[in-house]
Amino acid sequence: MFSRILIANRGEIALRIIRAARELGVETVCVYSEADKGGPWLDQADETVCIGPGPSADSYLRIDRIISAAETTKADAIHPGYGFLSENAHFAEVCRDCQITFIGPSPEAMGLLGDKVSCRAMAQKSGTPIFPGSPGEIEEDEEAIKVAEEIGYPVIVKAAAGGGGRGMRIARDEEELKAGLTSARQEAVAAFGNGAVYVEKFLERARHVEVQCLGDQHGNAIHLYNRDCTSQRRHQKLIEEGPAPGVSDEVRDAVCESAARLIQSANYCGAATCEFLMDQSGDFYMLEVNTRIQVEHPVTEMITGVDLVKEMIRCSAGEPLAYKQSDIKLIGHAIECRINAEDPDRGFMPQPGLVEEFRQPGGFGVRVDTHVQPGYRVPPNYDSMIAKLIVSGEDRAEAIARMKSAIDEFKIGPIKTTLPLHRRLMDAREFVETDFDIHYVERWLEQEEAKV
Numbered sequence: 001m002f003s004r005i006l007i008a009n010r011g012e013i014a015l016r017i018i019r020a021a022r023e024l025g026v027e028t029v030c031v032y033s034e035a036d037k038g039g040p041w042l043d044q045a046d047e048t049v050c051i052g053p054g055p056s057a058d059s060y061l062r063i064d065r066i067i068s069a070a071e072t073t074k075a076d077a078i079h080p081g082y083g084f085l086s087e088n089a090h091f092a093e094v095c096r097d098c099q100i101t102f103i104g105p106s107p108e109a110m111g112l113l114g115d116k117v118s119c120r121a122m123a124q125k126s127g128t129p130i131f132p133g134s135p136g137e138i139e140e141d142e143e144a145i146k147v148a149e150e151i152g153y154p155v156i157v158k159a160a161a162g163g164g165g166r167g168m169r170i171a172r173d174e175e176e177l178k179a180g181l182t183s184a185r186q187e188a189v190a191a192f193g194n195g196a197v198y199v200e201k202f203l204e205r206a207r208h209v210e211v212q213c214l215g216d217q218h219g220n221a222i223h224l225y226n227r228d229c230t231s232q233r234r235h236q237k238l239i240e241e242g243p244a245p246g247v248s249d250e251v252r253d254a255v256c257e258s259a260a261r262l263i264q265s266a267n268y269c270g271a272a273t274c275e276f277l278m279d280q281s282g283d284f285y286m287l288e289v290n291t292r293i294q295v296e297h298p299v300t301e302m303i304t305g306v307d308l309v310k311e312m313i314r315c316s317a318g319e320p321l322a323y324k325q326s327d328i329k330l331i332g333h334a335i336e337c338r339i340n341a342e343d344p345d346r347g348f349m350p351q352p353g354l355v356e357e358f359r360q361p362g363g364f365g366v367r368v369d370t371h372v373q374p375g376y377r378v379p380p381n382y383d384s385m386i387a388k389l390i391v392s393g394e395d396r397a398e399a400i401a402r403m404k405s406a407i408d409e410f411k412i413g414p415i416k417t418t419l420p421l422h423r424r425l426m427d428a429r430e431f432v433e434t435d436f437d438i439h440y441v442e443r444w445l446e447q448e449e450a451k452v
């Protein structure tokens with residue numbers, strides 16, 4: 001096991017990693033930016049190192065400063081958390097060159113799964129369901145037109161190196177497809193330095209369902225069932241829950257097992273998530289693989305009892321997975337609400353500033369992952385998420401009731417947050433009946449606005 005881990009992240013996930021490391025008897029070093037000086041998670045680390053000014057590009061994304069902090073504090077591993085450098089294969093490679101373990105997959109595995117074209121090809125071999133589409137990169141427009149005619153419009157043009165929704169174009173006919181290919185290629189070259197694109201079927205109404213997986217360095221890979229993340233606004237997840245409701249055990253197990261085979265075929269170490277869209281007839285199509293721990297991982301921890309962060313640290317230290325597939329049992333239902341410092345009544349405007357009141361809910365089946373305390377000032381520089389409220393219950397109905405009660409108990413002020421929005425969403429017909437698709441929150445928000 002490692003003796004010291006450097007955490008190249010901030011906020012709630014930094015605290016989450018500190019807690020996991022401590023349980024494993026591992027010391028922690030936290031790097032921080034000037035904007036995060038005095039951050040309440042920092043005094044929980046054994047050592048802290050300032051790595052630069054507030055903007056991420058000058059601190060949390062500075063590979064040179066993070067590596068030098070690890071070297072001077074004698075950390076033998078780096079946990080990247082999510083966001084920032086977590087899916088940067090170059091960073092993983094620099095860590096390896098400096099003989100510091102990157103807690104996550106190898107740069108090779110990250111590269112294979114991070115490229116959408118190679119990931120699709122590997123998924124196909126593993127029997128993981130993918131969208132109908134072009135077999136590989138599109139070289140000539142004619143190829144794309146032929147594929148689109150075969151699979152039927154609408155289609156979506158995607159960049160092989162895509163991320164953050166960039167390099168994607170929806171096309172409803174041949175003309176839009178030709179224009180989409182050109183503009184997606186241009187955008188992909190500008191954003192990723194790689195203009196490779198491919199074409200796949202576009203689904204109008206779909207749910208987002210993803211599978212949590214874990215792999216070790218001994219060729220083992222397991223899945224920890226699925227989560228539904230259909231409640232999104234502008235592709236940002238708001239609510240996640242697990243197991244995904246309304247999926248038969250048979251389909252769920254088949255999709256989850258195929259996801260585990262996929263990450264196994266990449267010799268994957270650590271936590272990975274295979275994201276899928278599920279259409280209205282219940283068929284699954286893989287979107288992409290996220291090669292890191294995800295924001296919504298506590299949902300899975302609550303329904304399986306497995307500490308995902310501890311497992312990823314153990315596996316990166318060379319230990320075999322502590323669980324076999326047959327050890328993973330589903331217990332009840334869990335829901336997570338992401339609480340953002342944003343004002344839903346004013347176009348979700350970010351709300352940086354002083355948090356005077358912060359009273360967390362508690363009790364049976366309630367978990368709050370946050371770095372915030374009364375007196376904390378939310379800096380304007382980073383993601384607006386300030387807390388995750390996770391509840392579990394015997395079934396979905398109990399989890400929803402518990403979430404409503406926990407939200408009512410949660411007091412945050414004077415800054416505005418998304419808490420009241422979550423409270424109303426817990427009563428929204430579409431959510432309650434799981435009669436939803438990834439655009440339902442946006443439609444629901446429009447209806448709510450029309451009411452006032």
Ligand code: ADP
Nearest residue numbers: 131156162163164165166200201202203287288
């Ligand atoms: P990125 O890596 O840029 O986030 P994804 O492949 O994950 O790209 O796609 C981002 C979002 O775009 C998905 O969450 C989904 O909402 C939408 N999307 C992507 N592919 C399709 C598709 N084939 N049909 C319908 N929606 C899609």
